[in-house]
Amino acid sequence: MKRMWLFLIALCLCSTSLFAAGLEDKVVEHTMKNGMKLLLVERHTSPTVAAWIRFRVGSVDERSDEQGIAHMLEHMLFKGTTTLGTKNYAAEKPLLDKIEQTAQAMIAEKARGDRGDKAKVADLEKQLAALEAEASRYVIKDEFFELYAKNGGVGYNAFTSRDGTTYLINLPANKLELWAAIESDRMQNAVLREFYSERAVVMEERRRSTDADPENKLWETFVASGFLVHPYAHPTIGWMSDIENLTRTKAERFFHSYYGPQSAIVAIVGDIDTEATIKLVERYFGAIKPGKLPAPVTAEEPKQEGERRIELMAEAEPTMMVGFHKPAINAADDYVFDVISMILGNGRTSRLYKKLVIEKQIATEVGVFDAPGSRYPNLFLVNANPRAPHTTREVEEAILHELELLKTEPVAARDLQRVLNKIEYEEARRMGTNGGLARNLTEYEAVAGTWRYMTEYRRKVASVTAADIQRVARQYFTEENRMVGFLSKKGGDGK
Known part of the structure; x- marks a missing residue:
């Protein structure tokens, strides 16, 4: 039995090595005119595909007044577009504008600290809550998830790190066009609705995952102490004061600048026809205008001179x-x-x-x-x-x-x-x-x-x-x- 097990391990290792070497022949690269990079691999073992979009934008790319915004956008990009996640965007849009004006005024007054008008802050908080409640009447919760789930999609998720942001889904091969329609719409027409209520969710996430967890608090402090200059020092979720001062306006600016095809790496692996898939992606994403890449991080951590x-x-x-x-x-x-x-x-x-x-x-x-x-x-x-x-x-x-x-x-x-x-x-x-x-x-x-x-x-x-x-x-x-x-x-x- 042991000999058979060793044989199976050797067979596995041999096939892995051969597969890795054969990737040079299996992976098809295609770069679109707007900068989107496609990496395609045909695998006809099951009628499914995995579609991953990796944006070369992470928390390391944030400015000092944007810290935590990449993680916040990970949450917000599930909220829908001008056509998904809303019952009536034309009616919703004026309310979203009023919400932003009220939130900006509230944040500005809070920023005055002891010199601020606490009664004014309280009044603005009430106004904001009322406007968000009114706007919620137009929201269709989790419509992205529902569309994918009804069409056999599983594992719909996202994650943000210091180095980048990724959105992923596994779905039946004959539903790849649905993926292209949804994701191209999101890249062009994302609406960051429910921003301030979601910001409260992120603040609670930070309280639970870091502030109330001693080991995670040690980790955060350790990393911050390890990088005195380089932005790797900052937690991806942001410090609490960072999150408190994020606005939808800042998030929209960050999104429209960086989360376009110029930053996107798309891998589609599974039961596909490569040429047909390239044409499909070109049809849905090809007309999207590129934004810009984040500026390279030029800060260099000085050599540590003592324990x-x-x-x-x-x-x-x-x-x-x-x-x-x-x-x-x-x-x-x-x-x-x-x-x-x-x-x-x-x-x-x-x-x-x-x-x-x-x-x-x-x-x-x-x-x-x-x-x-x-x-x-x-x-x-x-x-x-x-x-x-x-x-x-x-x-x-x-x-x-x-x-x-x-x-x-x-x-x-x-x-x-x-x-x-x-x-x-x-x-x-x-x-x-x-x-x-x-x-x-x-x-x-x-x-x-x-x-x-x-x-x-x-x-x-x-x-x-x-x-x-x-x-x-x-x-x-x-x-x-x-x-x-x-x-x-x-x-x-x-x-």
């Missing part, structure tokens, strides 16, 4: 993280960091899990990852939760010991081969579905500059040597480049 330590006190169990600045996705050393991540933190056979969780039993869990983005230099991170009665200090010392071993003891060839095997297994799992492949195509085209990053990845990782790992560990895992963050229990001694 930074962050402690948060909370009524929560202790946790800790260690981080180091590292290069962005296309740098040669980033491949070395990927290998280090696999060796240290991928699964129960990884070094840190075996040492901290199984052998020493000083931690309940441990993870290794890169964050908070990929387009620009980022952080290599180790996160762990101490097992009582052990402390964050004990866990920190154990982690640093394992990092020091990477500098002095060459990684064995068999461990490097295990990394390659795991990478191929993960790629097989992710690319085995239409959605997984569409996700990879749009992600790497956006952050690495080309989807071919995924076809070259295994070869570049395979070229990483034990000497490379030692060199990178010595260069980056230094005290002056190190950050340590930990959560301590109030009234306790979790250090």
Whole structure:
């Protein structure tokens, strides 16, 4: 039985490697005149398609008075258009204008702080609530979702990160034209209705997910402390004061500037005819005028010159993280960091899990990852939760010991081969579905500059040597480049 299992794994890895290599022949690229990039892959295994739209616009592209707006737009672009999500847009539009005027006045008065007229603010809040209630009579809730669901669409969703924003759907192949009609309408005619009520939803999301969650609060503080200059410091959801001052006018300006075909990467994977699909997309999206790309982020994080330590006190169990600045996705050393991540933190056979969780039993869990983005230099991170009665200090010392071993003891060839095997297994799992492949195509085209990053990845990782790992560990895992963050229990001694 074991021999058969090993044979199946080998077969899977072999087919994955061949599939990845064959992507060069399978992926069809088509760039439209307005700048929209299409990545198409025919897969006739089932009569379905995955359609992903990735906009090269994330929270890293926001100005100081726009922070949180990309995440807010993720919510707002489900609200409909001039024809979807409304019973009568002609009647709704004047109310939306009055709502915006009232909200702008309220925000301006609040911005005066102690000099503001509190009675005026209260009156404007009442007016705003009344106008929103009146406008709600014209709203058809979740019409996008209903249209897709009635036509077999599943997994309709979106996500925003520091690096970009993605909208996705899986649907029957014969409903692809419905997707083209809906998404082209949204790109041209989106209406950001219910903006201020949705803004309250986002504020509550922040309260629950960050302000009331000590571990997430530590993470947010840790990242903000790690980037003193670069906009990666700012949370994608925005700080609470950012969200409170977002307006529909700002969001509309941001949307019309950046969320056009010039920023869009579209992957369509599944039971399609490539030529017919290109014609279909051209027919629906080709006439949309391009906007502009966000200006490149020119801020460069200065070299860290000493260890930074962050402690948060909370009524929560202790946790800790260690981080180091590292290069962005296309740098040669980033491949070395990927290998280090696999060796240290991928699964129960990884070094840190075996040492901290199984052998020493000083931690309940441990993870290794890169964050908070990929387009620009980022952080290599180790996160762990101490097992009582052990402390964050004990866990920190154990982690640093394992990092020091990477500098002095060459990684064995068999461990490097295990990394390659795991990478191929993960790629097989992710690319085995239409959605997984569409996700990879749009992600790497956006952050690495080309989807071919995924076809070259295994070869570049395979070229990483034990000497490379030692060199990178010595260069980056230094005290002056190190950050340590930990959560301590109030009234306790979790250090």
